[in-house]
Amino acid sequence: MSSAPRHVSRRTFLAVGAASISMPSIVPNFANAAPGERINVGVIGLGSRGFNLIDDLLAASDAQIVAVCDVDKLHYRDQPWGEGRKFGLKAAQEYIEQKSGSRSGVSGYSDYHEVCSREDIDAVIVATPDHWHAICTLEALQNGKDVYCEKPVTHTFREGQTVYQEVANQKAIFQTGSQQRSDWRFRRAVELVRNGHLGRIQSIEVGLPPGYEAPQGDPKVTLPPEHLDYDFWCGPAPKLPYTRARHHRWWRGHRAFGGGVLMDWIGHHNDIAHWALDLDHSGPTRVEAVGWTFPQTNIYNTPHHYEIRCEYANGTKSSIGNGHPIGTRFVGDEGWAFVTRGKITASRMEWTDPNYDPGQEKVYESDNHMRNFLNGVRSRTACICPAETGHRSITPGHLAYVSQKLNRPLNWNPEEEVVIEDSDANKLLQAQDYREPWG
Structure with a gap:
């Protein structure tokens, strides 16, 4: 069979x-x-x-x-x-x-x-x-x-x-x-925005941790340990010299394997920003990388300090970077709310009470991310964070890397997922270079 x-x-x-x-x-x-x-x-x-x-x-x-x-x-x-x-x-x-x-x-x-x-x-x-x-x-x-x-x-x-x-x-x-998305605090912040408690959202601050400034482990280049198939571990990526400072836990500091702390965390806190703005199938219209600095080591090549400025079709502007408190802060013309892991605060504290009802507009409710997935497998109903949602939430990060490389802002068409009138940017965005035989 x-x-x-x-x-x-x-x-x-x-x-x-x-x-x-x-x-x-x-x-x-x-x-x-x-x-x-x-x-x-x-x-x-x-x-x-x-x-x-x-x-x-x-x-x-x-x-x-x-x-x-x-x-x-x-x-x-x-x-x-x-x-x-x-x-x-x-x-x-x-x-x-x-x-x-x-x-x-x-x-x-x-x-x-x-x-x-x-x-x-x-x-x-x-x-x-x-x-x-x-x-x-x-x-x-x-x-x-x-x-x-x-x-x-x-x-x-x-x-x-x-x-x-x-x-x-x-x-x-x-x-x-x-x-x-499977935590009530983040859901509450989203529903506060969706139900208009903050008024028109003027700006969003998405705070992420800084990147690696120096080697996070032993930077000495050595032979890979016998218990590790390092060639297979590298797989489609370039086979860089083995060093503990760029392997377990710290691999994301190099673009061969990850997108730095920026891409590690943007899928969390910017995901909440997009959820609140109802942009699970869309995104910003303009993205610009601002003030990026890189570590003084060849172990890593992802930014240590970074900011991504985004503009959206409804006039909202966002700043994503390590210069803000870690979490997501929504600022409207009638109030504000800030949410991070284990904490939610707002301009009106009653909004943060677990028993407070933020209004008629409810978003998808899940209180256990794995449970939500297993339920979806059984019922064939979509999970709270499907593939396109995850892709859209990190798209500003992908665009920012292109913006930083070209040293210019990008005008983005989120419906067609193309940079407007910029063939060089689109070429970089669509680049995919796998090491053989993984192509």
């Missing part, structure tokens, strides 16, 4: 009992699901974030992790060997078996193709470094799987378009790991 028909059959089977539910937020949790009714999940990428998502899955009794994948057998992230928590393939297998009490074990792979091609797997978690997000996601989608992919949803703009178009083609369920 081919994998596609079998997976469609499993989708139909899993949807039984959920098909009549129209609202994603009230799909039942299937807490007592029998083993055959559980959602079989494969996890690709077993670093710190991958383990966080494993914990989320282990807390869901209607899901079971049947496969894990990583090219590093065992590591301690940025800590000295043997200190702190263990990560990697062997550590994940041991951890899942210990926590789940499973005696049958969980299959371990070093090649993501083997996870994506398994006919019994319903959903794939992609928690790799950014330069692998699109390739693993597309492989999973084309094998008929639903996907939960960490943010930023893709490393490049072109990858983002390809992913959200393929999700639509496959009629797949997709969740971007912008988990702040």
Whole structure:
């Protein structure tokens, strides 16, 4: 039997009992699901974030992790060997078996193709470094799987378009790991804006952390450790000399592997700005990179200090950068609100009371990001942060890198996703150069 028909059959089977539910937020949790009714999940990428998502899955009794994948057998992230928590393939297998009490074990792979091609797997978690997000996601989608992919949803703009178009083609369920959407505080800030409490939104300040100013680990170039397949880890990216300062945790400081702290965090706090402005399928009309400074080291090439200025069709202006408090601040002509992790404040404190009703206009409600994804897999209803939403939220970051390189602002057509009358900018934005054989 081919994998596609079998997976469609499993989708139909899993949807039984959920098909009549129209609202994603009230799909039942299937807490007592029998083993055959559980959602079989494969996890690709077993670093710190991958383990966080494993914990989320282990807390869901209607899901079971049947496969894990990583090219590093065992590591301690940025800590000295043997200190702190263990990560990697062997550590994940041991951890899942210990926590789940499973005696049958969980299959371990070093090649993501083997996870994506398994006919019994319903959903794939992609928690790799950014330069692998699109390739693993597309492989999973084309094998008929639903996907939960960490943010930023893709490393490049072109990858983002390809992913959200393929999700639509496959009629797949997709969740971007912008988990702040599943927190009531961020939802409250969005509903305050949507219901007009702040009046007309004049400006938005999106505060992100600064980038890496100096090497964050040992910068010495060495041979890769034996437990790591470094060539496979680099994959489609250039095979840069191995150094701990540019590997686990710190890889995002180089454009080969990530977009710096800027792209690491823009998918969180700018995502909330776009959600409030109802721009999940749109974006700004003008973007400009301002005042970027870069570290004095060849280990990294992403900005340490940075600002992105955006203008929107409704007249709202935003500033995204490390010069603001971390979080999202909305300023209207009748009030203001600021939200960050664990905290919401506003010009009227009653707005921040958990029991306060902000008004008739409600946005999608989720209080558990992984639960929302699993419910979507069962009910075939869209998640709170689908692929295009994740792509649109980080598009100002992609545009800002082009603006900085060309040293000019960009006029953006968000409907057609092109820079207006600027072929050089569009060429840079659509650039995609994979190392062979990953092209």
